[in-house]
Amino acid sequence: MLTAIAGYISLPREIPLKINFANFNLEKTIKRYDPDLSFGSINIKKNFDLALGLDLAGGSHLVFEADTAGLNDDRKETAIAGVKEVIERRVNLYGVSEPNVQASTFEGKDRIIVELPGVKDTSEAVELIGKTAQLTFAQTGTEDEPGIIPTELTGAELKRADVAFDETTGKPNVSIEFNEKGAELFSSITEKNIGKPLAIVLDGQIISAPVVQEKITGGSARISGEFTLDQAKNLAIQLNAGALPISVKLVEQRTVGAVLGAESVQKSVQAGLIGVMMVFVFMVLAYGRLGFIADLALLIFGVLTFALYKLIPVVLTLPGIAGFLLSVGMAVDSNILIFERFKEERVRRDIANALEVSFGRAWDSIRDANIATLVTAFILANPFDWQFLHTSGPVRGFAVTLALGIGISLFTGIVVSRNLLRVFIKNNIQHSS
Amino acid sequence: MDWLKYKKIYFVFSLTLIFFGVFSLFKWGLKLGIDFKGGSLVEYKIAGTFSTEEVKEKLEVGYEISSIQATLDENYIFRLSSLEFENKENFTNDLREIVLEDVTELRFENVGPAIGPELIKKTAYAIAIASSLILIWVAYQFSNLKFGAAAVLAMFHDFFILVGLYSILGHIYNAEVDFLFATALLTTLSFSVHDTIVVFDRIREIIKKQGGEIYQVSNRALSETMVRSLNNSFTILFMLVALLLLGGSTIKWFAAALLIGTLLGTYSSPFVAVPILVTWDSVAKKIRARKKA
Numbered sequence: 001m002l003t004a005i006a007g008y009i010s011l012p013r014e015i016p017l018k019i020n021f022a023n024f025n026l027e028k029t030i031k032r033y034d035p036d037l038s039f040g041s042i043n044i045k046k047n048f049d050l051a052l053g054l055d056l057a058g059g060s061h062l063v064f065e066a067d068t069a070g071l072n073d074d075r076k077e078t079a080i081a082g083v084k085e086v087i088e089r090r091v092n093l094y095g096v097s098e099p100n101v102q103a104s105t106f107e108g109k110d111r112i113i114v115e116l117p118g119v120k121d122t123s124e125a126v127e128l129i130g131k132t133a134q135l136t137f138a139q140t141g142t143e144d145e146p147g148i149i150p151t152e153l154t155g156a157e158l159k160r161a162d163v164a165f166d167e168t169t170g171k172p173n174v175s176i177e178f179n180e181k182g183a184e185l186f187s188s189i190t191e192k193n194i195g196k197p198l199a200i201v202l203d204g205q206i207i208s209a210p211v212v213q214e215k216i217t218g219g220s221a222r223i224s225g226e227f228t229l230d231q232a233k234n235l236a237i238q239l240n241a242g243a244l245p246i247s248v249k250l251v252e253q254r255t256v257g258a259v260l261g262a263e264s265v266q267k268s269v270q271a272g273l274i275g276v277m278m279v280f281v282f283m284v285l286a287y288g289r290l291g292f293i294a295d296l297a298l299l300i301f302g303v304l305t306f307a308l309y310k311l312i313p314v315v316l317t318l319p320g321i322a323g324f325l326l327s328v329g330m331a332v333d334s335n336i337l338i339f340e341r342f343k344e345e346r347v348r349r350d351i352a353n354a355l356e357v358s359f360g361r362a363w364d365s366i367r368d369a370n371i372a373t374l375v376t377a378f379i380l381a382n383p384f385d386w387q388f389l390h391t392s393g394p395v396r397g398f399a400v401t402l403a404l405g406i407g408i409s410l411f412t413g414i415v416v417s418r419n420l421l422r423v424f425i426k427n428n429i430q431h432s433s
Numbered sequence: 434m435d436w437l438k439y440k441k442i443y444f445v446f447s448l449t450l451i452f453f454g455v456f457s458l459f460k461w462g463l464k465l466g467i468d469f470k471g472g473s474l475v476e477y478k479i480a481g482t483f484s485t486e487e488v489k490e491k492l493e494v495g496y497e498i499s500s501i502q503a504t505l506d507e508n509y510i511f512r513l514s515s516l517e518f519e520n521k522e523n524f525t526n527d528l529r530e531i532v533l534e535d536v537t538e539l540r541f542e543n544v545g546p547a548i549g550p551e552l553i554k555k556t557a558y559a560i561a562i563a564s565s566l567i568l569i570w571v572a573y574q575f576s577n578l579k580f581g582a583a584a585v586l587a588m589f590h591d592f593f594i595l596v597g598l599y600s601i602l603g604h605i606y607n608a609e610v611d612f613l614f615a616t617a618l619l620t621t622l623s624f625s626v627h628d629t630i631v632v633f634d635r636i637r638e639i640i641k642k643q644g645g646e647i648y649q650v651s652n653r654a655l656s657e658t659m660v661r662s663l664n665n666s667f668t669i670l671f672m673l674v675a676l677l678l679l680g681g682s683t684i685k686w687f688a689a690a691l692l693i694g695t696l697l698g699t700y701s702s703p704f705v706a707v708p709i710l711v712t713w714d715s716v717a718k719k720i721r722a723r724k725k726a
Contacts, residue, residue: 065547106555107551251544255541257537257540259539260508263681271676274675282668318683318684319616326672365630368631369626369634373627375566395612398616402620
């Protein structure tokens, strides 16, 4: 008898453990106390950080509109891909951790969505990203004819520029790469200008004027000099800026300071805790010992959900937290449906039978009802990136946590509560006999 | 208990709510937030006290300010028709000079005018797709269009009342329709159907096992699911009330919209969806009887 009980007890515990063993640590965190959940678990498990969205961690969300008028669909696609790559590269050079650059098209409008976590002062970033720069390579004039003479080689032929390091001296320099046409032009230009400086002009300003050492074929070259790392980086950024062929315009911007984000986290965690406590108390008041079991199942639900957030990982936003809290409500509902049914069936059958029957019957309602919610969550989460629906933003964050919550609640409602109840009933029968 | 005896009262109650909502919609419309309308929003933390009226007056010289709203903890939300990026720094500096206090920028949002209509369209698509999928799902599950249609009608009942009430809230408390409201709206729709399905499920079960007139069966199903329905709503309401009171200014109206939506969803299942189902059934029977005669 005892082993049976032990087996039943271990069953619900083992199931979450089988799914992922990172849970073990998590369970401890949650049992300690909840307020530290988002912070505490980060400290405990560095590799399973809870990913916080811009509204919680602070950062900037920028939307640029690309001016693709006059381009046909084919060129548009490559141009957008180019812009996206260029912006991505610029953002990466800017030194933001985990930036997110995303292209989106809706009814003929092309947008680039840029998310910069942790960046609050965006003026520099916006300027850098949004600049449409005209980059040209120019020959220097002769003594009779001073000034610079632009060549045919422009930013359109420049594929990319990167910071590199000299293999012997270890000093930073900038490597540049041209496309096929650019490579040809570059080799003829360098041939004519050996020993002379070649000016690189960005928006009318000479940003660099390296002296040509030799004829360069093959389309890749290196600009070396007394650069500090920052200077080399900056030059690479500017060269890349010149490689952006179409102009972009900032159409939407959302910036949240880290202070406000932290405040929001703290407030919503507090609100969530108080809400959950009320639910706990209510369930015990309404259903007595059964309610206690529901609370236990809810706890397991919480543990599982947070583990999944970290494993997937789900970027948690403020609406996302709201989605989670709502799914708590739905998770409790599964239990309520079962218990109400149990109360009815108990009159007609013995306890163990009544339990099994009510689980079976309640399951139909739970499934049907939750699928309806899942449908909505699915549309909102838009997993296939359908362009006619929301592809980013708070709506999605909400839907993802809601959908996950419902999925997990189906599992805990049926498997976990059921096994806990079985144990509970076994115990009851033993006591009475 | 004979719940359906009072179905006229329920209908009148619902129609009254819808009437007020529609009235408010026509009279005041919805107060669109910058997500849908475009414009700018800056939130500052400003230590010390000052008169928002005065500050607004002074700032209005150079900027088109639509409102200054004080939230908790010395936070102030400034709404402007449009603040280009370059002007934001100037705006912050001007504000600093006017209030002569420590001003910290917390949040800045600027949405171009072209974005709003797109979001409205996307949201409309989402609602249309979600509701038709739900209709198909319910109709398929109950292999009966009557059930599906009643569930979806109850869903639209909640939809219209929520939008209507929100328009009233917008008029009185400046509640704005934004991204989050659209989310709350969709959640309400799914919750409404969620709740309705539980009741319908019971009706189907009783009919399958014992048969009987839909009127009596529905009454029994309502009695049997009422406690569950209330208890379930209580738990969700607990969470939402906590969120509303403690969740901070950013999600206050989101929680409020969800709260109203939950109340409506709970109400509409037994008192709108089921009465519609029963009425539909009796009308259909009368028509059939007349055809025979």
